[in-house]
Structure formats: C-alpha cells, structure tokens
Amino acid sequence: MEYLIYRNNPVNQFVQIELSFDCESNTTYSLQLPSWRPGRYEITNYAQKIRAFQVNHGTETIHWQKETKDLWTFKSVQAGRYRISYEFHAAQMDAGGSWSDDEQLYINFINCCFAVKDFENAPVKVQLNLPEGFEVATALPKKGKHLYQATDYQHLVDSPLMASASLKHYSYQVKRSNFHLWFQGEIHFDVPQLIRQFEAFTEKQVDAFGEFPAEDYHFLYQLLPYKHYHGVEHQFSTVITFGPADSLKEKSEMDEFFGVSCHELYHFWNVCRIRPKPLLPYDFSKEVYFDTGIVAEGVTTYMGDLFLLKSGYFSLSTFLDNMQKQLAREFGSFGWQNQAISASSWDLWLDGYKAGIPERKVSIYNRGALISTILDLMLLDQGSSLHQVMKIMWERFGKPQKGYTMQDFTQVIAACYGNDQVIQQFFEKYVQENHDIFPLLCEQMESVNISIKTIPHTQVLAANWGIQALSDGTISKVHPDSPAYKLLMQGDKIITINHQSFSPALPLENEPLQLEIDRFGRKLTPALEASTTNYYLEYLLIAGESNPKRKRWVK
Known part of the structure; x- marks a missing residue:
C-alpha cells in the first residue's frame, strides 16, 4: 500500500491524497476512515473533511458507495493496481489535527488515512511531494527523499508529521x-x-x-x-x-x-504501551469504553509534575502551587458528589472534553492526579511507591503488549501495599464510588509535613454569597448550598449591586444585596440577605520542615 500526498494550493488548505494498492478481481474492498484518534476519546467524524472521493483502475472510473458515514466500499472489476483519490481539508491547528498553509504541512494521518479491511497489517509507504527546502519531522522511518514507511496501519496513524522550510x-x-x-x-x-x-x-x-x-x-x-x-x-x-x-x-x-x-x-510508557485492555488494539471505527481513565490520565498528570520536582526543574513551592490549582478545580465544583471517576472515564465519549451540564462529572486528569497523590503517599509508608506499581505494570502489561483492567491495576497496588482489604476498600470508595477524598488527602499530605489550609475565596461575592461571576458580570457558578442557588441562574448577568455598576473589585461588606440582573433579556431584581458564610474556598499548601518520608517522595 502506498500513499501519495501533495498540495495543488497550500493556502486553500486542501491536501490531495492518493492511496494505491493491488486488488484481486471481482472483490469488494472496504475503506474505513477513523472516527476518533488515540488520546482523545470522543467521536470526531473526520469524514466530514473529505471531498472529491473517487476510485480508478488505470483510466477507468470505478463505482463506489458509502456504507456508513465513514466507511466506503468498491468492487474491483479485474486484478491490478487501484487508486483511491480524494482531498482532505487540513485546517485544524491543534496537537491532534492537521494544517496546511504557505509555510508548512502538518498531518496527523489518523485524520485522513484509510484502514483497508484485510490490509491493516500490511506495510504502508508515504510519498510526500513538497517544495524545495522543506525538512520533515516524523518518527516514521525514512526510505528515500520525502519517502517514509510504516510497518502497518496502526503505526502510520500513530506517527504525525510536520514539514516546513523553517x-x-x-x-x-x-x-x-x-x-x-x-x-x-x-x-x-x-x-x-x-x-x-x-x-x-x-x-x-x-x-x-x-x-x-x-x-x-x-x-x-x-x-x-x-x-x-x-x-x-x-x-x-x-x-x-x-x-x-x-x-x-x-x-x-x-x-x-x-x-x-x-x-x-x-x-x-503509560497509555502508548501500558494500555487499557479495550484499547488493545485500537478500533477507530467506534467508541471503545474503558473505566481506567484514572490510570491513563490521572497517574500521568501526577507523574508529569512529580518528575519535574524530582529532576529539579520544579521547586517544592512551584509543585505545591500547581497542586493548589488542582484542589481549587476539584473542590470548587461538585461533580464528584454526582459521579465516580470510573464512571467519568466511561463517559469520556459523552462529554469528557467539554464543560457539560453543571456538576455532573469529574476530571479523570485532575481528580485522578489527586487520588494518585494519595496512593503514592500511602505506598511510601509500606516501603513501596506508585513508581514501583507502574514499573510492574510496564513489566506485566506494557512490555508483553497485554491490556490491563481496573482489577489488574488494583491487584498490583494491593501487592505493593501488602494489604488487599485496605486497597480494595480504597478503590471501592474513591474510584468506583464518589466519597470525599479531601480528608484523606489532608492526612497524607500531613505525613510529609505539608498542611492544606482553606481560606475564603478572594472574591467576596463567591465567598459570602456563593456567586461566581465573570468580569462582565455573567454568572458562571452558584453554590448549591447558598440562598442564591434558588434565585439566580447560570448565565444571568449582574448589572448592578446595591445600585452600583457591577465590577469584580466592587467592595462588599456583610450587608444585604439588591441585585439588578439581565436574565436573557428580562430585567429582574432579586435580593439576598447579608452573609458571612464561606461558600467557595481557596486552598493553600504550607510546607513545614522536611521529614524522611518527604525526602523519599521527592528523591
């Protein structure tokens, strides 16, 4: 199989692509375009960016049809080389997209290359026609001038490419x-x-x-x-x-x-090789559900920051500043009260990469990192660590290319900890169910002589009345325990408070509030009583003198 990729007009952002391979006579061939990509567990529908699709055998045009939104089929007439040609619109500049302009060509092959049924394990050549002076950056093995070869389809679509003269x-x-x-x-x-x-x-x-x-x-x-x-x-x-x-x-x-x-x-290591069982191998044609997002992204988020601390790039102060932000994200919303992290992992396909409805879910990245922190500190007490756990996961599942389950991960941690019952109860409460992790996190951070303190939110409106508003007065959150929760809506815009124009810096005391709000075109004037209750909080991590456990943690 071979792809030829070129551009007739770089600035219209359409990339011309030709796929050719040998076909047997009188045989139906299926071409599946991915509907999602590794690292982003949501349906993306790359087929919407394809146009001018056609199939040719020599000078003959071959009939084709679509079976689904991203599955094409054609039937060969006689044996020989067939060419599938089409145009792909490369206009998404992010780490998972593709982009074409006068300066560069950037391609994630997962966006635009077909898996041909029964050819998934065949080597794939990619020939690029590029302007003079362009250099190419990719992990694909080079076979000639702008010629690259993947061992199979999964290798191809897991190997992005950038080409530019600069x-x-x-x-x-x-x-x-x-x-x-x-x-x-x-x-x-x-x-x-x-x-x-x-x-x-x-x-x-x-x-x-x-x-x-x-x-x-x-x-x-x-x-x-x-x-x-x-x-x-x-x-x-x-x-x-x-x-x-x-x-x-x-x-x-x-x-x-x-x-x-x-x-x-x-x-x-973690995800690309230590991979959840449902993702091995990848099936890009449909949703693939898994409940181990805490491992895939939670552990990785925690380890990413921890290794910057261990390597000396982060000071302890910077590391704790980042953790304070994680605490604010986790406990400044109440999704954890409504959904466990395992369920939020399963629902990545539903709304994992957008805000979604208020307080419905948790972040597998953020809550996962905090749970990973707790586990690491618990394991340190038993002479082990989360690093040791992940090394075992690498040896047991990553190296032999064997997918793991949540039970596998739990069992590895239990073996390292030395008490199955404690770890099983931990996972039941904090992973499978949605118990509050804050008390246990405070306890474990105290074990390395780092205290977690809470203070009222710096915005008095958020602290005393439970109302978070953007700089223009638009209400973004209302605390469910506050009286304002029964009076104000997300999206209301505060015009005045006590007859003064809204400003985030407006000085407020312990006083009744008379609000003027715009509720999607309607003017309302709700009133709130004086309050000194602390609804929304901010979190401070205060490090005392180091102790032996902390030294082992950051070593």
Whole structure:
C-alpha cells in the first residue's frame, strides 16, 4: 500500500491524497476512515473533511458507495493496481489535527488515512511531494527523499508529521536513546538550558521504568503566535501546540510548557504501551469504553509534575502551587458528589472534553492526579511507591503488549501495599464510588509535613454569597448550598449591586444585596440577605520542615 500526498494550493488548505494498492478481481474492498484518534476519546467524524472521493483502475472510473458515514466500499472489476483519490481539508491547528498553509504541512494521518479491511497489517509507504527546502519531522522511518514507511496501519496513524522550510531541530541523548526536539515557530527561550532540563526529567523517567525501548523519540512543537495549549501522545513521538510563542520568555509559561512535555513523555510508557485492555488494539471505527481513565490520565498528570520536582526543574513551592490549582478545580465544583471517576472515564465519549451540564462529572486528569497523590503517599509508608506499581505494570502489561483492567491495576497496588482489604476498600470508595477524598488527602499530605489550609475565596461575592461571576458580570457558578442557588441562574448577568455598576473589585461588606440582573433579556431584581458564610474556598499548601518520608517522595 502506498500513499501519495501533495498540495495543488497550500493556502486553500486542501491536501490531495492518493492511496494505491493491488486488488484481486471481482472483490469488494472496504475503506474505513477513523472516527476518533488515540488520546482523545470522543467521536470526531473526520469524514466530514473529505471531498472529491473517487476510485480508478488505470483510466477507468470505478463505482463506489458509502456504507456508513465513514466507511466506503468498491468492487474491483479485474486484478491490478487501484487508486483511491480524494482531498482532505487540513485546517485544524491543534496537537491532534492537521494544517496546511504557505509555510508548512502538518498531518496527523489518523485524520485522513484509510484502514483497508484485510490490509491493516500490511506495510504502508508515504510519498510526500513538497517544495524545495522543506525538512520533515516524523518518527516514521525514512526510505528515500520525502519517502517514509510504516510497518502497518496502526503505526502510520500513530506517527504525525510536520514539514516546513523553517523547522528547527535539536537533540539530546539519554542511555543510548536519541530525543529529538523539532520547533515550528519562533523560539523565545534558551535552547541549551532547555535541553539540559529536558535531559534531567527524561533520565528520571527512564530510571523509574528501567528502560526506554526506542532508539529515537520526537517532540514535535508548534509554537504559535496566539494562545494555545495542547499535547497528544504517540508511540514514538508527541505533538505539542503552545502559544503565544513569545510568552515562553516568562517562567510561568515555561512551567506550563515543561508540564505538558513531561506529561506526554510519561505517556510513552503509560497509555502508548501500558494500555487499557479495550484499547488493545485500537478500533477507530467506534467508541471503545474503558473505566481506567484514572490510570491513563490521572497517574500521568501526577507523574508529569512529580518528575519535574524530582529532576529539579520544579521547586517544592512551584509543585505545591500547581497542586493548589488542582484542589481549587476539584473542590470548587461538585461533580464528584454526582459521579465516580470510573464512571467519568466511561463517559469520556459523552462529554469528557467539554464543560457539560453543571456538576455532573469529574476530571479523570485532575481528580485522578489527586487520588494518585494519595496512593503514592500511602505506598511510601509500606516501603513501596506508585513508581514501583507502574514499573510492574510496564513489566506485566506494557512490555508483553497485554491490556490491563481496573482489577489488574488494583491487584498490583494491593501487592505493593501488602494489604488487599485496605486497597480494595480504597478503590471501592474513591474510584468506583464518589466519597470525599479531601480528608484523606489532608492526612497524607500531613505525613510529609505539608498542611492544606482553606481560606475564603478572594472574591467576596463567591465567598459570602456563593456567586461566581465573570468580569462582565455573567454568572458562571452558584453554590448549591447558598440562598442564591434558588434565585439566580447560570448565565444571568449582574448589572448592578446595591445600585452600583457591577465590577469584580466592587467592595462588599456583610450587608444585604439588591441585585439588578439581565436574565436573557428580562430585567429582574432579586435580593439576598447579608452573609458571612464561606461558600467557595481557596486552598493553600504550607510546607513545614522536611521529614524522611518527604525526602523519599521527592528523591
């Protein structure tokens, strides 16, 4: 099988694609376009970006038909080479999309390449017709000038590609593996310093798993002139989109950049190889449900930050600042009261990547990271760690390419902890059910001499009356325990408070409130009594003197 990819007009963003392969006579062939991609468990319907589809055998046009929204079929007339040609609209600039313009061609093959039934395990060649001077960044093995070959279809669609005349390439080596850094866009940071810091967290991760089973790994970066933040994992690479590029002059933005980079590298083991059983192998034609999002993304989110601490890039203060944000996200909403994290994992296909209805679900990333923190600290008390758990998961499931279940993960933790009953009860309460993790998190953080303190929300309206509003007065949240919950709606816009125009900085005391609101075109004037109740809180992590357990934790 061979793909030819070229562009007649880069700026109209249509990419011309030709797929050719040998067919037997009088045989029906099925071409399945993916409806989702690895790392994003929602139906995306890439078929909507395809036009001008046709099938040819020599000069003869072959009849074809669609069986579903993303499944095409045709019947060969005689044996020979058949060509499927079509155009794909590459106009989605994020870590999972594809993009074409006058400066570059960026392709995630999962967006636009067909799986041909009974040919899924066949090698796939990709020939690119590119302008002179273009360089290519991809993990696909190179076979000639702009010619690449994947071992099979899954290898192809797990190997994104960037091509440009302005690509910048750097590299470093850890334990005989080569790590490539490819940048498209402006660089506003010290590259040698970044490489030293990347080497440090890479070495820590490789040491934790005991090996890095790849000769080469590629970080593909799109440094954009506008605000953006996204990363997607692949078997031998990652794509990260970040912007604005010039914001990376600031330490706070570079912290975010390092955070997503360290997170995606950890996925090399966890998800790309240590994979939930339903995802092995991938079936991109339909939803594939799994309840282990806490492992796939929760553990990875926790480990991404922890390895930046262990490698010396994060100070303890920065690490705890990030954790404070996780606490605010987790306990500043009440989705955890309505759905367990295992159920939220299952429902990723439903609304996992959008806000959804109020207080319905939890984030497998955020709550998963906090539960992972608790588990790691519990395991440290028993002479083990979550690193040890994940190394066993690697040896038992990742290396032999054997999918795992929640029961498998639970059993590994129980064996490392040394008490099946304690771990089974933990998973029942905090993973399968939706018990409050805050008391246990406080207890475990105290064991490393770090206290979690709560203070009233800095916005008095949120703290005393349970109303969170955007800068223009639009109400984004109302605390379910506050009197305002029965008077105000999400989406109401506060015009005045006590006859003063709304402002987030409006000084409020312990006083009754007379509001004027716009409720989707209607003017209302609800009143609220004076209040000093603390509804919405903020969280502070205060580190005392280090102790032996903390030293083991951050080592």
